[in-house]
Amino acid sequence: MKTHHQILIIGGGTAGIMTAAQLLKKDKKLDVAIIEPADTHYYQPAWTLVGAGTYNYKKTAKPMSSVMPKGVTWIKDYAMGFNPKSNTVSTKSSGDIDYDYLVVAPGLTYDHSLVPGLEKAIDKGAVCSNYTNPNHTWNVIKNFKGGTALFTQPTTPIKCGGAPQKIMYLAESYFRKSGVKNKTNVVFATNGGVIFGIKQIAKTLMKVIDRKDINIRFGHQLKKIDAEKQIAWYAIGDNESEYNHKDIQVSKDGDLIGIHYDMLHLAPPSVAPKFIQESALVNDAKWLDVDQYTMQHNKYPNIFGLGDVAALPTAKTGAAIRKQVPIVVDNITLLMKHNKIGNKSYSGYSSCPLVTDYGKMVLAEFDYQNNFTPDPKLKQMLIKDSSKEHWRLWILKKYMLPYLYWNKMLKGIDV
Structure with a gap:
């Protein structure tokens, strides 16, 4: 097996596949390899x-072989x-692989040990997580008979900061439909001090919280879970x-402080x-x-990193x-040709599609300064203000974004 590649990418997730696809679109003669052990590629935003x-x-999964860009060498290894x-880069079974340029994009992983009791509790009984097993979440919501429905998140960075509250808004809607809402308290316990970091979005979300009669407890740092007694324990900030x-x-x-729950949804603690x-x-x-700004490694100029693993002060999302990707692709291309990177700069843009109900969504788009930065393309969808709930944004989330993801983004087409 060839052990040297011009550009070596670690990770066949959103970041790795998009980077490879865009590099090869610029120059299909490039020698690009991706190290990725998984057989399946998931579209996680739909979880x-x-x-x-x-x-x-099932619609959120496709074989990894089907998303590997044409012309890439797939090293199916760790x-x-x-x-x-x-x-x-050393691998589990393919030996050492040399590179001229390295792109590090393996995503993040979950460390249940950071919350004692979580390993034993997660994805079983009344404890669920859309991050690890969304089918179990649906079973828990569907079979919920009332009591305290607790939604929470850890103190570590997590994928898409809005996800722990999106499922809460949808669950509350379902509880109304299933007739258990009148004997249910919906509680959101978070380490933060605001519901969302962008004022326009927070204002809308507080109205949603009023409409859904949700209790928010700020300054709650999740410390441990007692699955037998069904208590989540918190330190208070x-x-x-x-x-x-x-x-x-x-x-x-x-x-x-321990909050007793009859169902618990949480985001697991995330680490590199x-x-x-x-x-x-x-x-x-x-x-x-x-x-x-440049995504270039601070110590090694021929190494770049992006996606969830990168130490960037913005939300970890596919939108980010x-x-x-274009910044990384531009910089590597210029390094190869002129031995110096370009002047394109990543603004910290990220976006959180906040589903607030079946058929309603708010779209939080922002940068490093937490400025609200809506995409001008939304005007074409007749959406004047994406900080307000809109059914067209729900259509974007449920139908348009998955289509764009599989058919455009992963194929290196700019959207």
């Missing part, structure tokens, strides 16, 4: 809808480590506050994959250390990757 029973899980000084109090069962254990954390490529927080 929110799967968890609410309004999207088929990346295990780096030697950036000698430009090599300085930013503790509450909105729309509900009289739910709460226990105390020293400094910790182990082989990344243990490498010379990370910052102190153990995320890939890249320049937030869509804007990061």
Whole structure:
């Protein structure tokens, strides 16, 4: 097997596939290889809808072989480590692979051990997560008979910061339909001090919370889960506050507060994959250390990183990757030709499609400064203000974005 490639990409997720596709679109003679062990590629943004029973899980998966861009060498293996000084990546079974340029995009992984009790509890019984098994989430919501429905998130960065509340809004709608809403308290416990970091979006979401009669508990840091007693335990931060109090069962254990739940949905704590954390490529927080504007590694100029693994002060979403890929592609192309990168700059753009009901959505688009930055193309969809709920945004989320993802984005076409 060939052990040297001009451009080596780690990861066959959104970032890796899009980068390879766009590089080969610019120059199909390039020698590009992707290291990716998985057989299946998932469109994860639709998992929110799967968890609410309004999207088929099977439609979120395609064989990895079908999304590999034409002309790419697929190394079906695990990346295990780096030697950036000698430009090599070690793999589990294919030996060392050399590169001229390296793109690191393996995504993130979940570390259940950061919340004691989570490993035993997750995806079983009343505990669910759209991040790991959205089919189980739907079973839990569908079979919920009332009581406290607790939605929560960890203190680590997570994929799409809005996801833990989207499923809550949809679940509340379903509880109304199934007739259990009048004997249910919906509670959102979050480490943050606001519902969303962008004022226009937060204003809309607080109206949704009023309409759905949801209790929010800010400044709650998830510490452990007791699956047998069905209690989630929290440390309370300085930013503790509450909105729309509900009289739910709460226990105390020293400094910790325990919320009793009858169903629990959570995002698992997220970290960079182990082989990344243990490498010379990370910052102190153990995320890939890249320049937030150029995506170039801060120490090794022929290494670039993007996607969920990158240490960027913005939300980890596919929409962010869509804007990061052209910067990486431009910089690598110019490095190869002129030995210096270009002046294109990533603004920190990310977007969170916040589904607020079946048939309604708000679209939060923002940059590093948390400025609200709506895409002008939304005007073509007759959407004047994407910070307000709109049924056309739901159509975008459920039908248009998956289509664009499989047929345009993964094929290197700019959308």
